[in-house]
Amino acid sequence: MRHEIAPRSGAGFELREGQTLTVYDPRGEQVADLLAYAKADLREVISSGRTLDYASRLFLTTGDPLYSNRSNVMLEIVEDTVGRHDFLLTPCSKDTFRIIYGDTDPHRGCFGNLAAALEPWGIAADSIPTAFNCFMNVGVDGETGAITVDPPKSRAGDRIAFVARMDLIIGLTACSALQSNNGSFKPIEYEVTD
Ligand SMILES: [Zn+2]
Numbered sequence: 039m040r041h042e043i044a045p046r047s048g049a050g051f052e053l054r055e056g057q058t059l060t061v062y063d064p065r066g067e068q069v070a071d072l073l074a075y076a077k078a079d080l081r082e083v084i085s086s087g088r089t090l091d092y093a094s095r096l097f098l099t100t101g102d103p104l105y106s107n108r109s110n111v112m113l114e115i116v117e118d119t120v121g122r123h124d125f126l127l128t129p130c131s132k133d134t135f136r137i138i139y140g141d142t143d144p145h146r147g148c149f150g151n152l153a154a155a156l157e158p159w160g161i162a163a164d165s166i167p168t169a170f171n172c173f174m175n176v177g178v179d180g181e182t183g184a185i186t187v188d189p190p191k192s193r194a195g196d197r198i199a200f201v202a203r204m205d206l207i208i209g210l211t212a213c214s215a216l217q218s219n220n221g222s223f224k225p226i227e228y229e230v231t232d
Pocket of ligand 1: 071129130147148149213215218
């Protein structure tokens with residue numbers, strides 16, 4: 039069964055070892071931030087630093103594992119129809135919108151949506167790390183390291199699928215930042231299969 043995450047919102051759910059999580063971009067050009075925590079010990083959490091270090095690459099796709107802060111594989115990408123995602127930038131937040139966009143009454147962003155979605159498991163906002171940003175297109179200048187947030191390459195119906203390598207608590211959003219989503223907020227869909 040496919041679940042919809044409404045624009046600028048988030049969801050939390052459990053994913054058992056061996057299950058597949060497929061994240062769909064139903065309309066195209068919409069980012070989804072993904073977090074994972076080990077169900078057995080919520081201090082074990084998805085790690086951008088370890089994953090990128092071990093991959094020796096910034097852009098991950100089919101076959102790449104996503105590691106925890108304890109260097110265990112949490113998820114593995116098993117299907118990817120887009121080939122461009124981001125694992126560098128933190129979830130957009132009230133402060134993102136205040137600092138980068140100059141909003142005076144900022145939206146809580148993916149960060150606030152993730153904190154709310156994960157609260158039932160007792161996961162605190164301070165335990166939210168850099169998310170794996172499905173469909174987010176961040177350009178990197180190889181010389182200067184300058185980064186740009188570009189329109190996602192995803193088109194309507196594109197997807198990325200992950201197999202869980204341990205029992206997990208997942209946080210997932212339909213991203214709330216204008217720049218990341220080429221100027222409009224759209225829903226995200228996901229499906230969990232055995
Ligand atoms: Zn976001």
